[in-house]
Amino acid sequence: MSEPLLRLKHASLGYGEQPILTGVDVEVQPGSFIGILGHNGSGKTTLLKTILNLIPCLKGQCVWQGATPDSLRFGYVPQKEKLDPIYPLSAFDVAAMGTYHRFALRIKNKAFIHRCLADCGAAHLTDKRYSDLSGGQKQRVLIARALAAEPQILTLDEPLAGIDITTQKAVLKLLKHLKEERGLTILMVSHRIQAEKGLFTHIVWCDEGKVISGPTPEMLANSKLAEVFKTEL
């Protein structure tokens, strides 16, 4: 087994002094597709934010490959509702934000952003106003933005929320394609599993302040979780 990209060791996660998850042990292996699952309010997004170093661990450790979070490049796809529609931005402008960490030549950058949009099936949306796009189109643009950051780890927070079944399938197909073509490591927060379980190599299950994680077949075979996955998610 290769060295993990990041590892949470006996970590307590939460905001301020209030832990939401305790005793968290999670490893992210290169090339894995990890589903972070759980009910609403179970701490899925808190776990993701800790991995992204947006909030610190309250206890324990988060160890990144290369020692600091800056040594790993993350692509981040937030919940689309979090982005304010008042901004007069085109899909291209939004995708371009992914390149704001580097000072590449403008022309090279432009071509690169167009390629990222095209890779996500959003080339035809380039000049459209982002706030006017449908849920699925927004999701594609946000994934293109994350790809523009040339990430080692692509993180997605509830990318299937609020979009229809057909579009959900298209987004999942896109993620599968990106994983296979680019060898990306993907972390995806979701509160459902039916459509995705074939994609996930690992599952992280958050419930009642605790986290259980492991390879998907092992997790699905877990008698306690199997019932939950079958009925509730």
Added chain:
Amino acid sequence: MSTFLQILRPDFLLHHALYGSVMVGFVCPLVGIYFLLRRLVFWGIALPQVSTAGIAFAFMLQGLGFHVLSGSGNQEKHLAIISSFLFTGLAILILAILERRGKGISEGRIGVLYALSWAGSILFVAWNAAGETEMLGLLKGEIVSISERDFHAMLDVFGIITACMFFFRKEFLLVSYDRDMAITLGRNVLGWDILLYFIVGLTISLGVMTVGPLVIFGFLVIPPMAALPWARGIISFSLLASFCGGLSAFTGFYVSYTRDLPLGPVIVCVACGVLCISMLTHSIGCRVKKQALLVLDHVAPHQ
């Protein structure tokens, strides 16, 4: 027409006042767009008032005999700008810290700050009757007294502010639009926020000293609102808002000069006129476009 040409001539008596107000009209909306985008419009009401309280405080100190910068009237003015900047900076710092903590009601805090600043301004003036005339002029937005030296200093500062707003537009946009993304890209969000707030504080304190709190609030909010429906990106938004501000300031000055009306309120009314025209033409444009699409669809439904 002759009056119009007269005010454009370099030897026009009030040319510094004209250039000063147009400059504020161009620069304030560049900062104001972030108030609108970050949904902090009420900051735009409260901060100019805080800045005014800072100026009143400086005049009060002078009146009470505390000559921190002793000497000419110019130095009194400089003290007023420094005091205004410190008051505004402190208010921004407090509001930003409370905003980051995310507790309490944001609008409530701004309301309290606004009321306190108004009360403070009146009390500071009450303790220094000599400053009353100057404060009244400030509230009305009279800038006839701007000197050559002050004008050039203002030109330099506003030039630097404009350059910062354009050079750092990507950073300001990113930290305003998606803070989490900015952090994952390794951006120093706090650092960029501090720079933006510093620029906001500087623009407001200089602007209030030049054209008064009413006009500054107007320039921070109205031109960006007029520009928003037409904007196609942050650059076009900045340029359009800036153009609307400059146009309103120039037209307002012209009307104020020819009709002998107070400058500040006239500029704000003109800016509101620009906003109405923008909204109306945009709404008509959208309807026409919709109708045209319907007609096209009717003519060639399968294309």
